[in-house]
Structures are given as C-alpha cells and as structure tokens.
Amino acid sequence: MLGQLIENTEIAHRQRVPICQDTGATVVLVELGQDAHVVGGDLGEAINRGVRRGYEEGYLRKSIVSHPLTRTNTGDNTPAMIHYEIVPGDRIRIVVAPKGGGSENMSAFRVLTPAEGETGVKEFIVDAVRQAGPNPCPPIVVGVGIGGTFEVCAWLAKKALLRPLGKLNDDREIARLERQLLAEVNNLGIGPAGLGGRITALAVHIEWYPCHITSLPVAVNLNCHAARHKEIIL
Amino acid sequence: MEKVIRLSTPLSEQDVVSLRAGDRVLLSGGLITARDAAHKRLAERIEKDEPLPTDLRGQVIYYVGPTPPKPGQVIGSAGPTTSYRLDPYTPALFAQGLRGTIGKGRRSPEVIEALKRYKAVYFGATGGAAALLSTCITAVEVIAYEDLGTEAMRWLTVKDFPLIVINDCLGNDLYEQGMAKYRR
Numbered sequence: 001m002l003g004q005l006i007e008n009t010e011i012a013h014r015q016r017v018p019i020c021q022d023t024g025a026t027v028v029l030v031e032l033g034q035d036a037h038v039v040g041g042d043l044g045e046a047i048n049r050g051v052r053r054g055y056e057e058g059y060l061r062k063s064i065v066s067h068p069l070t071r072t073n074t075g076d077n078t079p080a081m082i083h084y085e086i087v088p089g090d091r092i093r094i095v096v097a098p099k100g101g102g103s104e105n106m107s108a109f110r111v112l113t114p115a116e117g118e119t120g121v122k123e124f125i126v127d128a129v130r131q132a133g134p135n136p137c138p139p140i141v142v143g144v145g146i147g148g149t150f151e152v153c154a155w156l157a158k159k160a161l162l163r164p165l166g167k168l169n170d171d172r173e174i175a176r177l178e179r180q181l182l183a184e185v186n187n188l189g190i191g192p193a194g195l196g197g198r199i200t201a202l203a204v205h206i207e208w209y210p211c212h213i214t215s216l217p218v219a220v221n222l223n224c225h226a227a228r229h230k231e232i233i234l
Numbered sequence: 235m236e237k238v239i240r241l242s243t244p245l246s247e248q249d250v251v252s253l254r255a256g257d258r259v260l261l262s263g264g265l266i267t268a269r270d271a272a273h274k275r276l277a278e279r280i281e282k283d284e285p286l287p288t289d290l291r292g293q294v295i296y297y298v299g300p301t302p303p304k305p306g307q308v309i310g311s312a313g314p315t316t317s318y319r320l321d322p323y324t325p326a327l328f329a330q331g332l333r334g335t336i337g338k339g340r341r342s343p344e345v346i347e348a349l350k351r352y353k354a355v356y357f358g359a360t361g362g363a364a365a366l367l368s369t370c371i372t373a374v375e376v377i378a379y380e381d382l383g384t385e386a387m388r389w390l391t392v393k394d395f396p397l398i399v400i401n402d403c404l405g406n407d408l409y410e411q412g413m414a415k416y417r418r
Contacts, residue, residue: 004363004396012311012365021301021311021364059310061301061384071271073383102316102339102361134409135316135339137361189416193338193360195398196412226362 024098134194244292313364
C-alpha cells in the first residue's frame with residue numbers, strides 16, 4: 001500500500017502530473033500586512049484569475065460547482081476559498097492549499113460543554129477519526145481547532161493543517177494533547193488506506209483560541225497524505 | 235493467504251462468487267466511470283423505466299473524476315473517489331446487472347446486503363495513487379453526459395488495473411478485518 005503511494009509520487013514527479021486526481025477546492029490564506037497597499041484592481045479577483053490560469057495550464061481538475069443545490073461545474077475551479085488576515089508589516093503572505101473533498105467531507109464540529117472538558121475533547125476527536133475510517137485516505141493529518149466561536153473554531157482546524165508536518169504547538173499543554181491524541185488515533189488500527197495498521201495519522205496539530213464562558217467548541221478538519229500547500233511572500 | 239487473480243470484463247457471476255475480501259485482482263477489459271451527477275441521472279432513468287445509456291450487465295463501474303490529460307496522454311491522474319456518496323444509487327444498479335464497483339472507503343449496510351443478494355463485488359483502488367493507476371488505462375471514450383466534464387460517463391480500456399476486494403458477496407469486509415487486527 002505505502003509502496004504504491006511512493007511509486008505514485010515518483011511517477012507524478014517524473015511526468016509532472018497530479019499525485020491525486022482531486023486537485024481540490026483552492027483554499028487561500030492571505031496575510032495582508034497593515035502597511036501594504038494593493039493597487040490596480042481587486043485582490044480577490046486577481047487570486048481567482050491566478051487559480052483559473054493555474055488549473056488550466058497545469059491540467060488540474062475543475063472541481064467547483066457554482067451553487068450547492070443546482071450544482072453546475074464552474075469549469076475553471078473558481079471561486080477559491082479565500083481567507084484574509086491583517087498582520088503587522090508591509091508584506092503579503094499568500095498560502096495556497098488545494099483541499100480535496102475526500103478528507104474535507106469527513107470534517108466534524110461540535111460545541112461541547114465546559115464540563116466535558118479535555119476528556120470530552122479527546123473523545124470527540126478520536127471518534128471523528130474513527131467514523132471517517134478509510135474514507136479520507138489514511139494516513140491522514142488531523143487538524144483541530146479548540147475555542148473561538150463557531151466559524152473561528154473551524155478556521156483554526158484548517159490553519160492547523162497548514163503547519164509544517166509534525167511540528168508541535170508552542171504551548172506545552174497543547175503539545176502534550178497533540179502527542180497523546182496521535183497515539184490514541186493510531187490505536188484505532190485503521191491504517192494506510194484503511195486496510196488495517198498502526199499508522200492511521202502522521203500528526204495531530206491543534207490550534208486554540210479564547211472562547212465564551214459557556215462554550216467548548218471543537219472542530220476537526222482532516223487532510224489526506226497528499227497535504228499540498230505552497231506559500232509566497234510578496 | 236491473499237492470492238492475485240487476473241480477471242476480464244464482463245464479469246460473470248462465477249467470477250464474482252469465488253472472490254473473497256482481501257483478494258488482489260488485476261482487472262483488464264473495460265470500466266464504466268460514473269460519479270454523483272451521472273448516478274443521479276441513471277437513477278432517474280431507472281425510476282421512469284427508461285433505457286440506460288449503456289448495458290450494465292456484467293460491467294464494473296469505477297468511481298473516478300480524472301484530471302484533464304496532458305498532450306500525448308490518454309487520461310490524466312485517475313484515482314478513486316470516496317464510494318459512500320454513491321451508496322443510495324448502487325443497489326438499483328446491481329438490479330440492472332452491474333457486477334462490480336471500484337472506489338475507496340466504506341459502503342453502507344444496504345450496499346453490502348445488495349452485494350450478497352445480486353452476487354456482486356466491491357473493489358478498492360488505492361486512494362491517492364492516481365498517477366500510478368492512470369498508467370493502467372490505455373484508452374478513453376465518452377459514453378454519455380459529456381456536459382458533466384470530469385463527471386461524464388466514460389468507457390476506460392484497462393490492462394491489469396490493480397484492485398483489492400473490500401466487500402465480497404458473502405458479507406466479508408476488509409476494512410473491518412483490518413481494524414480488528416490492529417485496534418488497541
């Protein structure tokens with residue numbers, strides 16, 4: 001199984017073809033320096049033009065429908081899913097992360113009660129991976145958001161996936177949770193391609209944020225082993 | 235002990251009945267591609283008793299939406315999509331004579347039951363081995379629903395397409411077997 005995946009990446013590299021046919025919805029994070037000024041047009045439109053060009057010239061799959069209910073393919077993989085953050089400085093950092101549907105569709109979110117605590121949080125995360133099973137193409141990377149409000153929590157889980165693989169959180173307690181969860185997830189025995197094994201996840205990354213006194217929101221966003229992202233700083 | 239079995243489409247009931255979860259199969263012949271949108275259209279036709287774009291008897295459907303081919307390529311990268319989304323449509327296709335499906339991920343209890351009832355099989359192709367799998371596809375032709383782009387129904391000519399039996403027609407499930415072995 002792992003042998004096939006390695007051979008696949010070698011073929012893809014040699015022939016310059018995608019390692020997976022799901023070249024994803026294009027998730028883009030833009031960290032816009034407060035002192036940078038974008039001129040000459042709409043930044044969002046420029047990003048979408050770039051996506052359109054990249055997916056055409058790169059022979060990537062067009063995987064976006066224009067409306068969730070009527071579902072007509074847009075033909076060019078736009079619009080991208082763009083997130084803007086204002087940061088100090090005068091640079092623009094852009095991270096592009098094509099996100100395949102297989103792993104994305106196994107996302108989970110729940111608002112726990114404070115009483116459920118760390119135990120409840122760990123149970124929710126492990127359960128999310130168990131329910132996903134073979135579907136997200138294990139071995140996976142588990143992105144977790146804890147805290148914030150509903151939308152902040154989900155975004156934390158996605159940002160967690162953008163971290164270099166295996167890098168632990170700076171917070172010691174969260175890093176402990178990341179290590180423990182990796183072990184617990186791997187005890188599920190799901191394994192590569194879900195066919196059974198000791199390696200179900202390559203890493204668990206947790207991002208956290210303050211939250212409401214009544215809430216303990218937890219979001220789980222999974223990535224398959226094709227964790228593709230590229231960044232540029234302008 | 236897993237064996238490697240060479241099969242060719244169309245598959246007979248005999249071909250399928252002898253397969254067991256875990257068997258490795260190299261499949262040659264033709265595969266029909268269809269995903270969510272095409273399955274919905276097929277279901278509507280079956281509902282209205284209208285003829286299908288192609289005869290499904292003995293055939294195998296591969297759940298795939300390939301990337302566009304580069305110049306000189308027959309097909310782009312072509313690995314499996316996750317099968318559970320097609321579960322609601324699948325038993326009715328077995329009733330039309332479909333003999334097998336190829337995808338990745340779990341099937342529902344209803345589909346597993348239908349595999350038993352209609353003597354059909356669920357094969358897994360390796361999710362994410364899309365470039366490797368595309369090298370086993372020697373020709374591509376659109377059969378129907380060209381307007382669906384990557385989701386159109388296509389006929390793929392394949393040689394030794396590597397598969398593993400996930401669910402056989404006796405109710406065995408390779409995912410269950412695997413987890414049970416390694417779960418702690």
